[in-house]
Amino acid sequence: MTLHSGTYAEVDLTPRVSVILLNWNGYHDTAACLSSLRHLRYGNYEVTVVDNGSTNDSASRLRDNHPWVKLIETGRNLGFAGGCNVGIGYALAHGADFVWLLNNDTVVDGHALQAMVETAQSDPLIGAVGSAIYSMDEPASIQAWGGGYVNFWLGRSRHFLKQVPDHSIEFITGASLLISRAAIESIGLLDEEFFMYWEDADFCFRLRHAKWRLAVAGQSKVWHKSSASVGxxxxxxxxxxxxxxxxxxxxxxxxxxxxxxxxxxxxxxxxxxxxxxxxxxxxxxxxxxxxxxxxxxxxxxxxxxxxxxxxx
CATH class of the missing domain: 1.10.225 (NK-Lysin)
Known part of the structure; x- marks a missing residue:
């Protein structure tokens, strides 16, 4: 495996971060996300792409065109939680202090990771940190301020569309979710009962139940594709x-x-x-x-x- 020039291969006193992307037949989105990650102004990170049983040539193209990325092929679709857990397991086994779950259909600002790590280190009780997520179609429009809340009376959840205090955040969206190693070791991995959707909310509710805090790094800016999801x-x-x-x-x-x-x-x-x-x-x-x-x-x-x- 060839590591990015600013990752685990260097001696670095900053926390080690493993960025985990899940790919399923989405090479073009994943490639665009990887391109943005190359411009991160944070040194001690590596990128792992978990190819979740793609049925096209995504895996081979990632291997050929992005040799600096660690590519893990599951061989079948494990769902969002299952695929992410493969990446998390690899990250923890290779010494990561934090894992950053990032949707493959995002692009990130160069300061995004630095801002998240600084926020995470500001309080030892912070178990997970989110980003200010903007719409790729309307770059100034907030798609989610970190995450959102669950209304049990109406049986639904909603994202915050403007800045709110951290104590209002009940879950951080899995589109951009930095988790500390200590938090994962405390409560375990994502629940694979959730093949797709709600696994992020479940994980964060488990964190909060275990007395971990959630936070949003407002200077961690991530742009998330939205038109494709609507269509x-x-x-x-x-x-x-x-x-x-x-x-x-x-x-x-x-x-x-x-x-x-x-x-x-x-x-x-x-x-x-x-x-x-x-x-x-x-x-x-x-x-x-x-x-x-x-x-x-x-x-x-x-x-x-x-x-x-x-x-x-």
Missing amino acids: NKSARMDAYFNASAASFFQKHAPMPTFSTWVGGLLRLTKRAIRGDWERTRAVWAGITQRSTRQAMVGCEMPTEASARSVLR
């Missing part, structure tokens, strides 16, 4: 989303059944009013399953992981 919304995504929502509420809601059904029925009603019966049936399939594995056996992940932030 690719599908019945399959609805099924994933609602199955994962049901799993989340079963784990964390004061009244799990209430939250599951209120949120699910609101989403179902919206699709029924539009006459979109395929997606209406998909929502029903999701909320009547406790497990995304039960609901989604044999299904593949949608091409754009950016859709994670749209359906909430």
Whole structure:
């Protein structure tokens, strides 16, 4: 493996950071993200791309065109949590102090990682740090200030679209999520019950339950693709989303059944009013399953992981 010239191969007293990207048939997005990472003004990092069972030539193109990246091929689609866990396991085994989960359809500012690490080091109780995430289509428009909150009465979550105090943040979106080694060792990896969607919220709720704090580094600027996610919304995504929502509420809601059904029925009603019966049936399939594995056996992940932030 060839490491970036400013990574683990050098003696560096700054914390070691492993940047983890998940790729599924998304070479062009991943390549653009990698290009932006080359301009990070932080020295002690490496980049790992987990190819999550791509069915096109993504893996070979990444290997040929980006030899400085560590490429791990899973051989099959493990879902978002499963694929990220492969990368996290590799990072911890190779001495990472932090892992940075980053969507492959993002580009980052050169100061993004430095700002996150500085925020993480400002308080030993901070277990995870998020970025100020902007829309790639409207670069000045905030897509998520770090993350958001969950409304158990309405069975849904929402992202903060403007700056808020850290204590208001209930979860940090997995689009840009820096996690300390100590936090991971404290609560474990992402829950692979969540094949896609809600795994970030679940992880952060577990962190907060274990008395870790969440924070947002406002100077960590990340631009996230949004048009593709909107264009690719599908019945399959609805099924994933609602199955994962049901799993989340079963784990964390004061009244799990209430939250599951209120949120699910609101989403179902919206699709029924539009006459979109395929997606209406998909929502029903999701909320009547406790497990995304039960609901989604044999299904593949949608091409754009950016859709994670749209359906909430």
